[in-house]
Amino acid sequence: xxxxxxxxxxxxxxxxxxxxxxxxxxxxxxxxxxxxxxxxxxxxxxxxxxxxxxxxxxxxxxxxxxxxxxxxxxxxxxxxxxxxxxxxxxxxxxxxxxxxxxxxxxxxxxxxxxxxxxxxxxxxxxxxxxxxxxxxxxxxxxxxxxxxxxxxxxxxxxxxxxxxxxxxxxxxxxxxxxxxxxxxxxxxxxxxxxxxxxxxxxxxxxxxxxxxxxxxxxxxxxxxxxxxxxxxxxxxxxxxxxxxxxxxxxxxxxxxxxxxxxxxxxxxxxxxxxxxxxxxxxxxxxxxxxxxxxxxxxxxxxxxxxxxxxxxxxxxxxxxxxxxxxxxxxxxxxxxx
Amino acid sequence: xxxxxxxxxxxxxxxxxxxxxxxxxxxxxxxxxxxxxxxxxxxxxxxxxxxxxxxxxxxxxxxxxxxxxxxxxxxxxxxxxxxxxxxxxxxxxxxxxxxxxxxxxxxxxxxxxxxxxxxxxxxxxxxxxxxxxxxxxxxxxxxxxxxxxxxxxxxxxxxxxxxxxxxxxxxxxxxxxxxxxxxxxxxxxxxxxxxxxxxxxxxxxxxxxxxxxxxxxxxxxxxxxxxxxxxxxxxxxxxxxxxxxxxxxxxxxxxxxxxxxxxxxxxxxxxxxxxxxxxxxxxxxxxxxxxxxxxxxxxxxxxxxxxxxxxxxxx
Numbered sequence: 331x332x333x334x335x336x337x338x339x340x341x342x343x344x345x346x347x348x349x350x351x352x353x354x355x356x357x358x359x360x361x362x363x364x365x366x367x368x369x370x371x372x373x374x375x376x377x378x379x380x381x382x383x384x385x386x387x388x389x390x391x392x393x394x395x396x397x398x399x400x401x402x403x404x405x406x407x408x409x410x411x412x413x414x415x416x417x418x419x420x421x422x423x424x425x426x427x428x429x430x431x432x433x434x435x436x437x438x439x440x441x442x443x444x445x446x447x448x449x450x451x452x453x454x455x456x457x458x459x460x461x462x463x464x465x466x467x468x469x470x471x472x473x474x475x476x477x478x479x480x481x482x483x484x485x486x487x488x489x490x491x492x493x494x495x496x497x498x499x500x501x502x503x504x505x506x507x508x509x510x511x512x513x514x515x516x517x518x519x520x521x522x523x524x525x526x527x528x529x530x531x532x533x534x535x536x537x538x539x540x541x542x543x544x545x546x547x548x549x550x551x552x553x554x555x556x557x558x559x560x561x562x563x564x565x566x567x568x569x570x571x572x573x574x575x576x577x578x579x580x581x582x583x584x585x586x587x588x589x590x591x592x593x594x595x596x597x598x599x600x601x602x603x604x605x606x607x608x609x610x611x612x613x614x615x616x617x618x619x620x621x622x623x624x625x626x627x628x629x630x631x632x633x634x635x636x637x638x639x640x641x642x643x644x645x646x647x648x649x650x651x652x653x654x655x656x657x658x659x660x661x662x663x664x665x666x667x
Numbered sequence: 668x669x670x671x672x673x674x675x676x677x678x679x680x681x682x683x684x685x686x687x688x689x690x691x692x693x694x695x696x697x698x699x700x701x702x703x704x705x706x707x708x709x710x711x712x713x714x715x716x717x718x719x720x721x722x723x724x725x726x727x728x729x730x731x732x733x734x735x736x737x738x739x740x741x742x743x744x745x746x747x748x749x750x751x752x753x754x755x756x757x758x759x760x761x762x763x764x765x766x767x768x769x770x771x772x773x774x775x776x777x778x779x780x781x782x783x784x785x786x787x788x789x790x791x792x793x794x795x796x797x798x799x800x801x802x803x804x805x806x807x808x809x810x811x812x813x814x815x816x817x818x819x820x821x822x823x824x825x826x827x828x829x830x831x832x833x834x835x836x837x838x839x840x841x842x843x844x845x846x847x848x849x850x851x852x853x854x855x856x857x858x859x860x861x862x863x864x865x866x867x868x869x870x871x872x873x874x875x876x877x878x879x880x881x882x883x884x885x886x887x888x889x890x891x892x893x894x895x896x897x898x899x900x901x902x903x904x905x906x907x908x909x910x911x912x913x914x915x916x917x918x919x920x921x922x923x924x925x926x927x928x929x930x931x932x933x934x935x936x937x938x939x940x941x942x943x944x945x946x947x948x949x950x951x952x953x954x955x956x957x958x959x960x961x962x963x964x965x966x967x968x969x970x971x972x973x974x975x976x977x978x979x980x981x982x
Contacts, residue, residue, distance in 0.1 A: 391882060393878065393881055393882060421884050421885075421886060422884060423884070424881065424882055424883065424884035425882060425883040425884030425885075426884060429882065429883075430882040432875060432878065432879065432882075434875060437874060437875040437876065438875045438876055438878070438879045439876055439879065440876040440879075440880070440894050440897075440898070441876070441898070441972070441973075441974055442897045442898055442971065442972050442973060442974075443893075443894075443897075451883070451885070451889075452883045452884075455883055455884050455885050455886075455889075456884060488973045488974065490973075490974050501879070504879075504883065505882075
């Protein structure tokens with residue numbers, strides 16, 4: 331975390347609702363999530379496929395694909411209301427203030443333009459006054475920063491002449507070329523093999539230290555979260571079920587879903603007889619979400635009330651909150667004593 | 668690269684040889700002869716004419732002789748339509764007329780068709796897209812003589828109100844006489860190009876790199892015309908290559924409707940008249956042109972998409 335501005339909010343998301351209006355009905359991909367991100371903070375967003383973690387990020391960028399729509403809530407970035415931006419404001423906001431890198435670096439670069447062309451273009455989209463030579467110089471600096479050698483030659487090459495890891499480095503360079511305050515990384519390591527994953531993570535950590543930018547790191551890999559994030563939001567069925575500092579999430583998980591995720595993750599320090607325990611059941615049908623807590627049908631500690639009412643958030647520690655009736659119960663017991 | 672060209676030229680020669688043989692044999696299999704007209708000449712005259720032009724010999728001997736002449740660059744002379752005039756000189760006179768109209772027609776077809784296709788893809792499912800789809804389906808399903816007739820009726824005095832353009836093509840009248848033929852000749856390729864562009868654009872607009880381009884904060888114009896269009900060009904180029912050859916060689920229907928002295932009309936008339944050397948000459952000319960355009964298409968693939976490697980199985 332950076333020294334300055336730690337108390338200042340970079341991004342504030344409040345009660346965000348995103349729905350997809352499909353022929354089969356309304357799919358509430360994101361059902362009212364709230365979080366803050368301070369300057370220089372790295373937040374992990376964890377959840378399984380379809381939990382709405384990517385859609386939530388896309389709505390910050392205004393990149394929701396039709397028929398997806400933000401239907402409620404607010405997104406405030408550096409005090410500005412992002413959702414009220416005009417088309418032009420949104421275009422100049424994207425890339426300059428917030429950058430995004432995606433899951434699959436193999437398909438994210440345009441195959442018919444050189445790497446240099448695509449990097450320079452990202453810069454010149456927001457800085458009209460910069461000369462082509464200066465832009466190229468800057469692009470080469472960025473490529474060096476992300477650990478690409480022989481940049482002069484690499485600039486003139488096409489994406490198919492780069493390996494997957496190298497392409498992801500290019501994507502990172504492209505995202506950072508305009509010095510954004512926030513980087514949204516949508517599963518940036520998922521499509522890479524393990525050694526490359528580690529390299530890319532290392533690179534992102536290094537750059538984060540250097541640039542002090544905020545990062546929203548979307549992933550389903552808890553190992554990645556532990557490595558790079560300051561805090562974590564665990565999403566299930568379009569809702570944040572638990573949110574807190576990274577250590578609390580790992581050592582004192584307060585939601586059965588988080589516990590389940592942790593148990594299903596291989597650990598180096600595990601005893602040899604310990605088996606991984608999967609979370610039973612299937613993800614929620616988002617067209618017909620159940621009443622009450624969405625995780626209840628799969629939850630081993632499910633109670634009657636869980637099936638009827640969505641639990642409120644309970645503060646279980648400093649900056650650590652969880653939406654689970656068990657925690658509500660605990661708190662009530664505490665208050666009684 | 669030189670290996671690639673050597674291979675292509677070799678293949679081209681084989682293709683032209685096969686086209687020549689096939690056309691020659693089919694042409695001779697069709698009943699009739701160049702000498703038939705309203706007044707049939709006497710038996711003796713026919714025999715003499717056949718002997719003079721070598722038509723009395725068996726077909727395979729005629730073919731051998733024709734191929735022999737072809738290698739020397741001799742395409743023979745017209746038997747009927749412009750009697751004894753060299754076929755090469757006829758093509759040299761007629762092709763530029765067709766080519767000029769064809770080039771203008773294709774130019775507008777591409778300049779309008781490609782942007783319309785992009786627009787339709789960008790507005791897919793919306794009103795603009797539906798309107799364009801109707802126009803393009805109409806253009807593809809309507810024969811060119813219908814388009815030409817509608818234009819004549821509307822803009823060339825058929826309704827006696829608007830007489831902007833002449834009914835008969837006459838280069839002396841300047842640009843006015845080009846408008847209707849070029850429009851009717853280019854309407855089909857325009858619609859087809861628009862449709863091809865639309866479907867290819869729909870595909871490329873769905874690619875991940877478009878998402879990257881949007882995330883970079885590029886404007887829509889740049890996303891569509893720089894990032895999506897270049898990736899959508901391959902099918903369009905594939906269609907347009909041979910189409911250039913066909914259109915530049917003239918459309919029979921349009922040339923007939925507007926009385927244009929072009930190659931397309933002449934080609935069909937030569938078949939009706941069994942003017943064998945003219946049929947052969949124009950066929951070989953068109954075949955060569957198409958083959959040439961296919962090489963150009965290959966080279967353009969490489970320009971449009973740097974991943975394409977012509978030397979390694981780039982057929």
